[in-house]
Amino acid sequence: xxxxxxxxxxxxxxxxxxxxxxxxxxxxxxxxxxxxxxxxxxxxxxxxxxxxxxxxxxxxxxxxxxxxxxxxxxxxxxxxxxxxxxxxxxxxxxxxxxxxxxxxxxxxxxxxxxxxxxxxxxxxxxxxxxxxxxxxxxxxxxxx
Amino acid sequence: xxxxxxxxxxxxxxxxxxxxxxxxxxxxxxxxxxxxxxxxxxxxxxxxxxxxxxxxxxxxxxxxxxxxxxxxxxxxxxxxxxxxxxxxxxxxxxxxxxxxxxxxxxxxxxxxxxxxxxxxxxxxxxxxxxxxxxxxxxxxxxxxxxxxxxxxxxxxxxxxxxxxxxx
Numbered sequence: 153x154x155x156x157x158x159x160x161x162x163x164x165x166x167x168x169x170x171x172x173x174x175x176x177x178x179x180x181x182x183x184x185x186x187x188x189x190x191x192x193x194x195x196x197x198x199x200x201x202x203x204x205x206x207x208x209x210x211x212x213x214x215x216x217x218x219x220x221x222x223x224x225x226x227x228x229x230x231x232x233x234x235x236x237x238x239x240x241x242x243x244x245x246x247x248x249x250x251x252x253x254x255x256x257x258x259x260x261x262x263x264x265x266x267x268x269x270x271x272x273x274x275x276x277x278x279x280x281x282x283x284x285x286x287x288x289x290x291x292x293x294x295x296x
Numbered sequence: 297x298x299x300x301x302x303x304x305x306x307x308x309x310x311x312x313x314x315x316x317x318x319x320x321x322x323x324x325x326x327x328x329x330x331x332x333x334x335x336x337x338x339x340x341x342x343x344x345x346x347x348x349x350x351x352x353x354x355x356x357x358x359x360x361x362x363x364x365x366x367x368x369x370x371x372x373x374x375x376x377x378x379x380x381x382x383x384x385x386x387x388x389x390x391x392x393x394x395x396x397x398x399x400x401x402x403x404x405x406x407x408x409x410x411x412x413x414x415x416x417x418x419x420x421x422x423x424x425x426x427x428x429x430x431x432x433x434x435x436x437x438x439x440x441x442x443x444x445x446x447x448x449x450x451x452x453x454x455x456x457x458x459x460x461x462x463x
Binding site for chain 2: 154179182183185186187188190191192193196198199202203204211212213214216217218220221224225229230232233234235236237238239240241283285
């Protein structure tokens with residue numbers, strides 16, 4: 153859909169529908185294949201273990217993609233993601249089930265643009281919040 | 297003192313390059329196929345949004361053509377593979393020395409004009425600053441790099457501050 157969310161309809165505290173994926177090895181490899189990211193830390197359990205992470209681990213930027221997907225699914229094709237910021241604080245282990253979390257924290261109008269600020273994270277199956285951050289999207293206004 | 301851990305992970309190369317823009321890198325032209333495959337990979341197994349692969353649909357949107365997802369990387373798969381691009385980080389069969397382990401610490405991106413098929417993207421980066429502290433894996437350095445991407449019309453695509461972690 154072209155536009156999915158209008159500024160007037162967004163409320164502080166709204167939760168963006170989650171994007172959820174189980175990150176198995178093929179899932180990581182699909183991302184490595186398009187991003188040219190064949191790094192031993194993501195491929196070889198012995199290398200991941202020697203690095204102190206227990207085993208091979210997933211790409212931070214795959215979580216980044218999941219959050220962008222959640223935001224795009226929410227705002228529709230014609231609205232825009234203006235900013236995204238995330239810190240990859242916890243490791244993504246093989247077969248983790250990752251769920252995006254995005255909560256509206258602020259609405260503002262700046263230079264005629266209707267901006268929505270969100271708190272961002274990616275939760276794993278154990279409830280660990282792995283990647284805190286924030287995002288800003290630009291959405292249309294019904295009277296804008 | 298030979299087995300003592302280093303007191304800093306800052307290298308002379310870091311000191312010399314701090315704040316200095318590195319050479320520009322230019323992408324091959326972005327193709328519809330590159331964008332489509334990217335979208336399929338990150339949405340798998342769901343069908344990705346038509347905006348990323350259906351030109352007829354994309355024409356009806358305000359963009360007027362297919363655009364790339366914000367995180368699309370037009371610099372993937374250059375045909376020449378210098379050693380620095382072969383594989384980042386530690387390798388099998390060799391215990392990494394202090395400072396040779398790497399992690400992606402995260403990033404902040406500001407997005408401007410979207411990328412489209414046919415675009416040629418130019419990138420430049422500079423090391424901004426760093427901080428060191430004791431972490432779970434001992435001495436750890438967080439290096440902040442600023443990157444800008446522009447298209448062939450010199451329109452800004454995105455500005456990124458990325459955090460590279462070494463321990």
